Amino acid sequence: MYQTKYHRPASIDDAVAALAAAEDGKFLSGGQTLLATMKQRLAAPTDLVDLRGIPGMSGITVDADGVTIGAATIHADVAASPEVAAAIPALAALASHIGDPAVRHMGTIGGSLANNDPAADYPAAVLGLNGTVITNQREIPAEEYFVGLFTTALEEGEIIKAVRFPRPKRAAYQKFAQPASRFALVGVLVAETDDGVRVAITGAGSDGVFRAGAFEAALNGDFSAGALDSASVDADDLMNDIHATPEYRAHLARVLAQRAVKAAG
């Protein structure tokens, strides 16, 4: 890892100022991707601005409307929260299968969403559950937040403070994990919401997480696994790499969506 300067601001304003003053700074949260990337010298920020020391950045609140999770909340706390498990069981279950136990003790929801890895789990939760990303500047609906591979609507100096998930009527997440990394080879979140069924797919899309319109249309007519027998996602829009062809990913997407429908009950 190249040399870098570490900052631990005590407020959002100080964090924004520290980043603005840096030549090529980056915000740091759990560091489970950023530090690994820096060790490989694929990233070399001159400054790291650690957001975890800012009061109010972590914690979980559950009310009648849904679940709000502070950006610096670690995956293990979301996974182990009885309140989250009661309100949105699919969300707790998703968090419990991110990476491995040690990674879940450091990695944070805000860090995962800011990085927007195309195979990460949380993007499927935010898009599938119609979540809202709350920053120091505004509230960003899921539909506008995910822009592309490792690209989000966040502006320079914009910091995720929390993420809000409305309660679905029912939802489930199913992942086919890449065995070495535990990232999603394909992950599918199916949710029945007040505004209809939403299906978000991660790990597969050439532009990152996306909604499967054909699956949603089929499930809006009939919320059953069988309704997806003749529905498909277009393989032309999916990633191709050494782990899986686009056609295989398209196949997994339907199978996992069917399993998610069954799991949602």
Next chain:
Amino acid sequence: MTKVSMKVNGKAVSRDVPDNTLLVEFLREQLRLTGTHVGCDTSQCGACTVHVNGRAIKSCTQLAVSLEGAEVTTIEGIANDGELHPMQVAFNDHHGLQCGFCTPGMIMAGIDMVNRYQAQGKDLTEEAIRFELEGNLCRCTGYHNIVKAIDDAAGKMTGMARAAE
């Protein structure tokens, strides 16, 4: 350079280190606690697992300077007055190691999972142990005895907690 102070195995330590110093480098090179191993150095193998504020983390993927005031426990800190921790005894009894390189991380991960499952009142089944070992690799592939050792130690650690009450 930044001055960082933490408590390692119950002892207060303080050092001036470059900001890019990883926790595992701090432990091994500054404190000479070489029981914590660097295996893959890409946060996949878990040989560097230590406890920070009671939770297992990969010490190769955290900056030492970000852990100001933290309580860190390494493999050197779990025996009590020369008496091995039940997890260490169980790895010995069940031959839960072959070359031994991954063992410190396995033991720290094992203690962490037992503590978590007992705190949450969940049953640490063999399947659960294997799931919880997701982030710890043994290239001798000696997983079977590692799982047996953790299962055995889990029973003894319950006894420990009861005795302490």
